[in-house]
Structure formats: structure tokens, C-alpha cells
Amino acid sequence: MASEEKGPRPLGDLERLVMEQLWAAPAALTVREVHERLAGTRELAYTTVMTVLDRLAKKKLTERERDGKAWRYRAAAPREELAADLMRDALDRAGDRREALVRFVGQVSDEEAALLREALSRLNEQEPTG
């Protein structure tokens, strides 16, 4: 049985917000700094931020380094670079990556586009209300 996520995923959503802080910051941030930046917008436990940063490091989305007693985190790659990776992955029509995701529809040639419009107009005649 396949299932989509049920209910809210607070941690998953936080991962995105934490990454946005790291991308926006000029240098690597400590857990406390990330927590401070996020605490302004929402109520958040320090340990939660720690957990999220740890998870992001496990996913290789952040890198961390020792700074005295604290860890400093930075994004593993700029946002644009990861976005480009994602799009390349999503649009890849050949090779092994293809089976990882199922695309709604690929791109078509000009002749096919003409055939599509023709079929669509036939459909529209059948149901004029659309």
C-alpha cells in the first residue's frame, strides 16, 4: 500500500527553513546562531534545531566543522547548484535515473504537438462546456 505523508511534518518543513538560513548566511553558523535566526519567526526548541542540523548533515546537505566547543554548519552547496542538480535529475530522459521518478509528460516534437492540438479540438467538440 503506497501512502503519502499524513498530517504535518514539522521537522521536514524545518529542514527547508534551516537550509534557507544557511544559504543566506555569509559564513558557517553555530546551532545557537541558527536557532536565534529562526526563533524570531516561530517558537522553537534549541535541541530541535540541533536535531535538524544533524539530519541535514547526514543527508550531506550541510557540512560541519569544529569551532572550539561548538559545531559550525554551512550548506554543502549553494542553493542554485542543488536546484540545478534536481532539475537535471528530473529532466533526465535516459540512463538509470529515469526510473527514480515518474514524470507526468515529457516534451514532444512539433509534429506531435500538431497531432495533440488536433486530438484536443476533437475532444472539445464532444464536450463544449470543457
Next chain:
Amino acid sequence: MITPVLLAILALVLTGPAPALLARSDWPYRVPRAAVILWQAIALAAVLAALGAGVALSYSIAGRPGEPRFDPSSARDLVAAAILAMVALVVVRLLWAIGRVAVGTRARRKRHRDLVDVLATPDGLIPGLRVLAEETPLAYCLPALRGARVVVSVGALERLDDSELKAVLAHEQAHLRARHDLVLEEFTALHHAFPRWVRSDVALEQARTLVELLADDDARRRNGAGPLARALVALAGSPAPEAAMAAAKSATVLRVQRLAGPAPNEARLSAVTYAAAAALLILPTITIAAPIVRAMVDALS
């Protein structure tokens, strides 16, 4: 000696001419669910027949089937053992391919999902929906046992009205519910399991098209044919830089033409197709099992 020859012929027919013929036919598109089963039966029967041919050949060289004696000084027994070893090798290779495809697909999918989760914004329209801030029109799903995602780009949202978006989402949710990705995975594994010169991607390509038709049919039942067809044209018909990458003739035209026709209702054709699939599986199984059963009966009497 007749059994291995028959099984080998069956295996050859099921790997070459039968898939080619089926791929050229139009009727499977009228019964996509039964057609997927038929393709799976053909693939499985081909593997069974090929393996069965090896086992039967080995038995017929070594002497009576089921005879437990192995004599290392006998050339016949050595040849028979070598054939059995080759059969085992093919089985191992097949299992290895299945495992490798399963692990590889899941790893790539997980990385992709991790990226989606930090780059795309959740949307409450349906569970698991993520909106990607990209202009390229794009909609796809990331299947998973837990935490499946449907990803839609801003470019796609701009091209769709509400009813069309609903149709796209219904199509993707049909993929996720029915785990169509697992069907594609089987055919990918089978494709990888055999050397380049014997394999063809006919079955995999057909399976890809058929699962799209299945998801289309599901979305059509929920939202009607119109919105889905318009969504397909809106997302596929736009000229995009990567159009050149679509080398093979896409299934998109087939899908839209199909939506323009009446909803398929082919109970009889579907029943015949299921029966053919069952027959295909029973045939090699009986051929392999018959000599073994006969030997067991002989041994007991």
C-alpha cells in the same frame, strides 16, 4: 530430448517475435491493466522457459530425470553439471540485477526527495505536494512506501487551470497508489540482467506507456477526460529547450488521442488477455514440472 528443444523455442519466441508483435499492436492500449499483466507473464514465462530448457537439457544428457547418481568420470554427467551451473549463474545474475536496480533506484530517489524537501515549498492541496520554483513546466511523482512526493513546478502551475491541475494530481496519485514504479522496476531489472545483444527495451518501453494509460484512466474517472487531455497538451506542447532530448516518439500523442475517444470498456478483450497471460505461465511450468513429477511417481511405484 524434445522438452529442452520445445522450451528453448518458447523462450526464443517470448523474447523476440512475441514482444515485437505485441508492441506493434494497438489493442493492448484498450486494456492497459490486462496488458501490463500480459507483459509480465511474457517476461516471466520467457525466463522460466529459458531456465527450464537448461534444466531439461541437463537431465536428458545425464540420463533419466530425477536420478540422484552423479559420476565425475562420466563426460555426460560433467556436461550435464556444467549446464546446470550455467542455469544457476543466470538465476544469480537475474537476482543480482533485481537487487541492484532496487537499491540504486531507492538511493537516487531518496537523494532527489531530500533535495525536493529543502528546495520546494509544501502545498496543502494534496498530501505530499511540493511546489518547485522553476519556470520549466514539470510534474512528476517520487514513489515511496512512506513519504511519497508529488512535485509540480511553478512553470507548470502557470500553464494549468484548477481543473487541469486536479487532473495532473489525480494522475500522479494514481501512480503512487498503484505503485506503478515497481512494475517499471521489474522490467528495468530484466533489461539489465541480460547481455546487450539479447535484450531489447521493447517490454520496458511498453510498460512505461501502459502505466501512464492506467494513471490516465484513473484520473479520467475522477475528473473527466477534458481537463487531463488539456493538461497533457499544456505541459507537453510548450516548446522547451530539452525537446530535442525526446528521441523516441513519445506516448503523449497516443494518450491524448485516447482521451479524445470514448472511455474504454473492454471486458471481453480484457478477459482474453488475462487468460493468455495465465496460459503463458502455465505452459513452461507444466513442461518443466512434468518430467520431475513423472520421475517422482516412478521412484515411488
